[in-house]
Amino acid sequence: MSNKKVILVVMDGIGISVTHLGDAVTEANTPTLDRLKKECPYTTLKAHGSAVGLPTDDDMGNSEVGHNALGCGQIYSQGAKLVNESIESGKMFASETWNELVNNVKTKSSTLHFIGLLSDGNVHSNISHLKKMIAKAKEQGAAKVRVHVLLDGRDVPATSAPIYIEDLEKCMAELNDATFDAKIASGGGRMKVTMDRYQADWDMVKLGWETHVKGEGRQFANALEAVETLRNETGAIDQDLPAFVIAENGAPVGKIVDGDSVVLFNFRGDRAIELSMAFDGGDEFTYFDRGAKPDVIYAGMLEYDGDLHIPNKYLVNPPEIKDTMSEVLEKAGLKSYAVSETQKYGHVTYFWNGNRSEKFASEVWKEIPSDKVSFDQRPWMKSAEITDDLIEAIKSEKYDFIRCNFPNGDMVGHTGSMDATIIGVESVDLGLTRLLKVAEEYGYTVLITADHGNADEMLEKNKKGEINVRTAHSLNRVPFYIVSKDKYEIKDADSEKYGLANVAPTVLKIFGIEAPACWEDSMI
Numbered sequence: 001m002s003n004k005k006v007i008l009v010v011m012d013g014i015g016i017s018v019t020h021l022g023d024a025v026t027e028a029n030t031p032t033l034d035r036l037k038k039e040c041p042y043t044t045l046k047a048h049g050s051a052v053g054l055p056t057d058d059d060m061g062n063s064e065v066g067h068n069a070l071g072c073g074q075i076y077s078q079g080a081k082l083v084n085e086s087i088e089s090g091k092m093f094a095s096e097t098w099n100e101l102v103n104n105v106k107t108k109s110s111t112l113h114f115i116g117l118l119s120d121g122n123v124h125s126n127i128s129h130l131k132k133m134i135a136k137a138k139e140q141g142a143a144k145v146r147v148h149v150l151l152d153g154r155d156v157p158a159t160s161a162p163i164y165i166e167d168l169e170k171c172m173a174e175l176n177d178a179t180f181d182a183k184i185a186s187g188g189g190r191m192k193v194t195m196d197r198y199q200a201d202w203d204m205v206k207l208g209w210e211t212h213v214k215g216e217g218r219q220f221a222n223a224l225e226a227v228e229t230l231r232n233e234t235g236a237i238d239q240d241l242p243a244f245v246i247a248e249n250g251a252p253v254g255k256i257v258d259g260d261s262v263v264l265f266n267f268r269g270d271r272a273i274e275l276s277m278a279f280d281g282g283d284e285f286t287y288f289d290r291g292a293k294p295d296v297i298y299a300g301m302l303e304y305d306g307d308l309h310i311p312n313k314y315l316v317n318p319p320e321i322k323d324t325m326s327e328v329l330e331k332a333g334l335k336s337y338a339v340s341e342t343q344k345y346g347h348v349t350y351f352w353n354g355n356r357s358e359k360f361a362s363e364v365w366k367e368i369p370s371d372k373v374s375f376d377q378r379p380w381m382k383s384a385e386i387t388d389d390l391i392e393a394i395k396s397e398k399y400d401f402i403r404c405n406f407p408n409g410d411m412v413g414h415t416g417s418m419d420a421t422i423i424g425v426e427s428v429d430l431g432l433t434r435l436l437k438v439a440e441e442y443g444y445t446v447l448i449t450a451d452h453g454n455a456d457e458m459l460e461k462n463k464k465g466e467i468n469v470r471t472a473h474s475l476n477r478v479p480f481y482i483v484s485k486d487k488y489e490i491k492d493a494d495s496e497k498y499g500l501a502n503v504a505p506t507v508l509k510i511f512g513i514e515a516p517a518c519w520e521d522s523m524i
């Protein structure tokens with residue numbers, strides 16, 4: 001067994017800016033990160049596009065694909081790519097689930113509903129998938145489609161919702177005729193309604209159920225009017241806009257009722273699981289009162305949790321991630337510890353272990369409850385508590401490998417507040433300062449990296465050359481530091497040849513464990 005001990009810190013959303021446009025990482029006072037960059041083996045990693053299994057290098061990285069790659073040392077084709085392929089090859093439309101959904105509405109003359117994130121962010125969903133599914137449904141004889149749109153502004157520009165609404169409405173207008181009727185039925189900002197994750201706030205899902213299923217809520221004639229009115233009244237950016245219902249003559253145009261079919265067209269799991277539980281769950285579901293639950297056929301775009309089999313029905317198989325680092329460490333007899341706060345807990349456990357919700361026997365997982373606020377109001381988040389917990393784990397001397405995620409750069413970065421994000425980055429640096437002292441004392445090698453950028457690019461230039469607030473991740477590279485009393489040298493540190501999938505092989509190299517043949521190369 002190895003006598004080495006390793007800690008891996010993921011500084012979520014802390015990348016390296018090229019433009020320095022709204023670069024909260026450089027603006028922040030980060031004495032520890034600055035010192036490490038001068039003193040330690042250091043390189044940068046590619047964290048987007050092909051390096052993490054996304055369709056193209058125009059696709060920014062995200063936590064799901066980033067933590068998958070960090071945790072498995074391999075590059076798997078991810079949801080965005082798998083759905084594209086399934087639609088292009090026709091496999092999705094030949095699937096049993098798709099045909100069941102469509103035949104159900106044909107035989108019952110009922111409605112096919114689509115619920116999901118309306119953008120081309122390609123993190124949770126892509127509007128192009130939605131448009132293709134609507135067109136195919138018409139071709140196959142569905143007569144009525146209703147779409148429940150979650151407004152993004154978090155993976156795409158902050159106030160871009162009208163672009164996607166117009167795009168969808170144009171597509172539906174072209175399809176609508178005497179035999180086919182498609183409309184937007186309800187919606188709301190993704191951080192207010194439906195897309196909660198890791199059970200941080202079930203009230204969001206309850207509101208989604210009331211809005212999409214029951215058609216309860218403030219009524220508008222159309223989605224553009226809803227966005228415009230709600231924006232004027234609240235000043236909120238898209239992700240925070242309140243829920244709305246589209247109605248005609250006082251009646252919602254698309255309640256979900258007995259006999260309907262429902263597709264959640266998001267492919268990423270974290271924010272799709274709770275709504276799926278509400279649709280699939282029987283009487284044992286107690287997270288909120290669903291009232292009389294309509295008898296529908298429900299399917300997700302992907303299987304969102306392969307262990308718990310959520311949802312029951314889905315359209316595309318998720319990537320089957322094998323030979324994860326946790327599995328390899330378990331086989332080698334090493335003990336692992338994982339910690340983060342609620343907002344990133346599943347990232348450092350479920351995504352880390354290749355979308356596996358059961359832990360290995362050799363692992364201990366710890367969740368620190370997140371605040372239920374917009375994180376510009378508490379930019380330090382739980383960085384101090386996570387650090388306290390890490391120090392306790394180190395001092396327990398129980399663990400060979402400790403991993404953690406500090407969410408600040410990402411979660412505060414998504415709010416678009418530069419001032420708050422600077423505080424978020426500084427909180428991470430302070431956490432590292434405290435952590436490194438104890439890690440050194442107990443003989444741990446500490447690897448520090450990030451899963452993608454965000455805080456490094458808080459502003460962006462639009463096509464007209466105007467500067468706007470950026471709430472989305474960046475496409476920038478991320479840092480990789482080795483802090484150790486042992487001497488390690490990163491091969492070709494100045495090149496740009498490494499990506500997130502090179503981290504796990506590096507960890508195994510430190511432990512002196514042979515990596516599975518399918519893994520990428522170690523950097524040392």
Ligand SMILES: O=C(O)[C@H](O)COP(=O)(O)O
Pocket residue numbers: 061062063064123124154155271410414
């Ligand atoms: O879900 C979110 O908050 C964003 O779409 C992506 O952020 P994450 O990939 O960092 O979770």
Ligand SMILES: [Mn+2]
Pocket residue numbers: 012013062063064066410451452
């Ligand atoms: Mn992330």
Ligand SMILES: [Mn+2]
Pocket residue numbers: 013063410411414454473
């Ligand atoms: Mn993020």
